[in-house]
Amino acid sequence: MMDKIHVIDLEFLNTEEAIASFLVETSIGPILIETGPESTFEHLIKGIQQIGYQAKDIQHVLLTHIHFDHAGAAWKFAELGASIYVHPVGLPHLASPEKLWNSAKQIYGEEMDRLWGKMSPIPESQLIAVEHEQNLIFGETQIKALHTPGHASHHIAWKLGNEIFTGDVAGVKIENGPVVPPCPPPDIDIQAWKTSLAIIKAANPQSLYLTHFGVVNDISEHLDALSYILDDWANWIKPFYQENKAQKEVIPLFMDYTQKQLAREGCGKELIQIYEYANPSWMSVAGLYRYWKLKDQGRL
Ligand SMILES: [Zn+2]
Known part of the structure; x- marks a missing residue:
């Protein structure tokens, strides 16, 4: 069956x-x-x-x-x-x-x-x-x-x-x-x-x-x-983490970076908004900061 x-x-x-x-x-x-x-x-x-x-x-x-x-x-x-x-x-x-x-x-x-x-x-x-x-x-x-x-x-x-x-x-x-x-x-x-x-x-x-x-x-x-995009995002975040830039300052920059990527792939405004709901920028910034921190500490 x-x-x-x-x-x-x-x-x-x-x-x-x-x-x-x-x-x-x-x-x-x-x-x-x-x-x-x-x-x-x-x-x-x-x-x-x-x-x-x-x-x-x-x-x-x-x-x-x-x-x-x-x-x-x-x-x-x-x-x-x-x-x-x-x-x-x-x-x-x-x-x-x-x-x-x-x-x-x-x-x-x-x-x-x-x-x-x-x-x-x-x-x-x-x-x-x-x-x-x-x-x-x-x-x-x-x-x-x-x-x-x-x-x-x-x-x-x-x-x-x-x-x-x-x-x-x-x-x-x-x-x-x-x-x-x-x-x-x-x-x-x-x-x-x-x-x-x-x-x-x-x-x-x-x-x-x-x-x-x-x-x-x-x-x-x-x-x-x-x-490919996993590495791209992680590597984009890395220098901000290294210079200890506050996450709340990085979030709008990351949002701008990723939304331009979406637009280049042909996404319109409405679709970009759904992406933001399904996968919020602030969440990814927080998650990737933590990733680099754990790596620095030898915990990954
Ligand atoms: Zn999920």
Whole structure:
């Protein structure tokens, strides 16, 4: 049996094609890859219903990593009895999300609810740690975990047949724009990320399913472009980090630099704004500063 894959647009901040969730129909019922944040849970349920299922039909949820825009609504499915599959490093943060929540709260402040919504603990009995290259079996469907750090230390890309659900490790690409790397703190590791891109390439997929956003078929070209722009962004930030320039002064410069790159690739104003929503400049500046700092300290 061929597994049917549905892309659900979560309409994050009423924006199309910013955050996706994926429903896979298997012989034992629907499973979900990515939940999006709790703030878009209603959109997700609407999407699930349009495919012909109810929220409680989802008994297996696979997460690429534990960032809010990917895993924020996982606890809602756990409340309905679902098992949640996650990287072993991410698992404790879903069991007790206070630390995750509080560090995000420091960044987002009063915007927290509007952007991400709430996050409640998931009972450990419903959390399943998945090792590198472990196969999960759902009836006739097999899904293989590929540990793919670089964007986050707790990142998994999920391989189903010839398709790979890449979370954030294969970058962000909206509509016909170029691929760009989301670089939030605290885990960015350029070297590890490139190794992960090689793992994905070696798995020889036919399509990539990007959470931000949708299906990519020109695999080699896509992964090479991402590898190139990763270095480009990291190296652009490096001298500012070295001269200790305040991040808030660098953010507008970085935004200008990357938005000109997008414009050169043919993106209009509106599309550039969606890129900024899906992958904020301030986040990448913070993440790449931290990357260079950890490298300086010999911690990467
Ligand atoms: Zn993301």
